[in-house]
Amino acid sequence: AQKVTQAQTEISVVEKEDVTLDCVYETRDTTYYLFWYKQPPSGELVFLIRRNSFDEQNEISGRYSWNFQKSTSSFNFTITASQVVDSAVYFCALSGADNYGQNFVFGPGTRLSVLP
Amino acid sequence: GAVVSQHPSWVICKSGTSVKIECRSLDFQATTMFWYRQFPKQSLMLMATSNEGSKATYEQGVEKDKFLINHASLTLSTLTVTSAHPEDSSFYICSAQPAGVNTEAFFGQGTRLTVV
Numbered sequence: 001a002q003k004v005t006q007a008q009t010e011i012s013v014v015e016k017e018d019v020t021l022d023c024v025y026e027t028r029d030t031t032y033y034l035f036w037y038k039q040p041p042s043g044e045l046v047f048l049i050r051r052n053s054f055d056e057q058n059e060i061s062g063r064y065s066w067n068f069q070k071s072t073s074s075f076n077f078t079i080t081a082s083q084v085v086d087s088a089v090y091f092c093a094l095s096g097a098d099n100y101g102q103n104f105v106f107g108p109g110t111r112l113s114v115l116p
Numbered sequence: 117g118a119v120v121s122q123h124p125s126w127v128i129c130k131s132g133t134s135v136k137i138e139c140r141s142l143d144f145q146a147t148t149m150f151w152y153r154q155f156p157k158q159s160l161m162l163m164a165t166s167n168e169g170s171k172a173t174y175e176q177g178v179e180k181d182k183f184l185i186n187h188a189s190l191t192l193s194t195l196t197v198t199s200a201h202p203e204d205s206s207f208y209i210c211s212a213q214p215a216g217v218n219t220e221a222f223f224g225q226g227t228r229l230t231v232v
Contacts (some may be wrong), residue, residue, distance in 0.1 A: 035220065037223075042225075043207055043225070043228065044223065044224075045160075045209065045223040047220055047222075047223075091160070103150065103162065103165065104152075104160070104211075104221070105162075106152075106159045106160045106161075107159060108158070108159045109158075109159050
């Protein structure tokens, strides 16, 4: 069975601080996809990143960076110099290779509050 | 990126009535769409997989007679909540992916259903 764990339920930081959101996953598949989504109060899901299981390169996109460690089954997300607009719920998700990874298992989410 | 549109964005209905939610892929064809449900402050849970031209596949614990799914065309899937009860109040969100293309799934903006 597939499972995603986000141990941090809520995090509060002060603007400009760096923050790391943890994600640990379980799967028996050898090919799978990992995702991060942002859900602001309005509810829509904002896609942040997709990574397949064969690509362990870390990625940086502006203030966002991701650390994929297959050895520990983790896919952590770091926001550098956080801003108030980063306040949202962040979901880590896992999908198998069927249908190119459409069928998601979401983690419970981490609610990030960035205080001015 | 590809656009998935849900309608309505929010709806309030009386107990016992039925509500239909539409999920449209605006600029691509999708043979498969997914329906998720999100209770307040909880994660997204897959309800069912909607397959164009065939019956939907429901996840364990989801009543297929209560949550009717129709995927009559390559760009439209509908979810009908029949005989709605207050406990059906939730955020419903769909996702779709261009057929045969290895990209991330695209999510609709979600529908907030309140049953009174």
